[in-house]
Amino acid sequence: MEHFLKRLIADGENLHLDFKYCVSDSRKIARTLSAFANSDGGKILIGVRDNGSVAGIKTDEEIYMVDTAAHLFCRPEISYTIKQHTTGGKTILEVDVLRGTKRPYQVKDENGKWLSYFRNNDQNLLANRVLLQVWRKEEKERGVLVKFSKAENSLMNYLKENRSVTLSKFRKIAGISSYKAEAILSNLIIFRILNMKASEKGFFYELNPEEPAIPCVGTGSIQH
Template sequence: MIQTKADYIHARIAEGEHQQQDFKFEISDARKIAKSLSAFSNTDGGRLLVGVKDNGKIAGVRSEEEIYMIEAAAKLYCKPQIDCEMHVHTVEGRTVLEVIVPPGEQKPYCAKDHDNRWWAYIRVRDENILATPVHIKVWQQAGTPKGVFVHYTETEQMLLDYLSSHDSITLNQYCRMAKISRPKAENTLAKFIRFELVEPYFDGQRFLFRQNEKSS
């Protein structure tokens, strides 16, 4: 069976919004779209379907200006710039714009807010969440050799021991328990994430850190 553009879009809409897909009824603010582009680029990549309501109903893109706003978001309000693919589909007489965002190779990708500050986001399920300083350090360390652990410091071993008998820990809890500064705690967590000893997860309100199942 030959799949038409309409079939393709209906199949994507049927998936609903998820970690790699977001619906946008309209594009009215390039800075808000930059957040989505940042989140997709910093995570697993993804797809924006513009002209589709949150409930999956096709409303259609209202003007070509929305295409220009996406280009502005990717080039002017994201740092580094994000290269997106854009495809125009006609479905039920309405235009749906598909924006494909690849996983980034120069993380972190930051989006500029209305106060001209730059923030990095990640995609968690169907939400764009502000990345933590630990995420930033994981990305910054990504270009450096991992090396091999010869031994753990006292505060590193303290973290591993705690997570072997507890479900999770917050950054602040680790700072207090080990009596170390936030930057040092962030560096340790980032290093352990890179070595797949620890993994971050979002509980709906904040990021916590738990033992990576691969290491247990």
């Protein structure tokens, strides 16, 4: 088990792994729980510093804080498993979170507002409205129908000449509302026609290079 932990820690923080030196605020760890449940799941190692050095936990308070985060500060509640490991005489908590089936998972912030997070590399980022729509549509049993109207075609043609587009830019070139633009982008992400990229500068949408050619001229529809 100690070898497993060392290998895991050596990988460093990433899309599926987060280190916590300690848990002093249930709301903060709730963001990581939400991010993993909204993404592809992951592990939280409590008692490990950001640089990978092992500090260990001093009390069982962290277990209580995680439970509070999952059940009081997350909506819907987030399921997880927790294990204790000992390495070098120090105790580490391993919190395992699976990808949720009731996305979006929200976190209650200090002002009582419910927000959703997702995992981007080794960061927890706040989800935008497009991503929230993607999650809600994917959790529904009903399929999604995409009609290639003037707005969709203008987007496809723009992305033939440009690497990416922002929501505001798409609104301008298509002459549509934010609500309509968000609905179109979320549908095209579900169909894997578009990829969404996130950074500190914001959200960008690109054509998925792995997808086959799609209709970009005239009108048509596809169903998911």
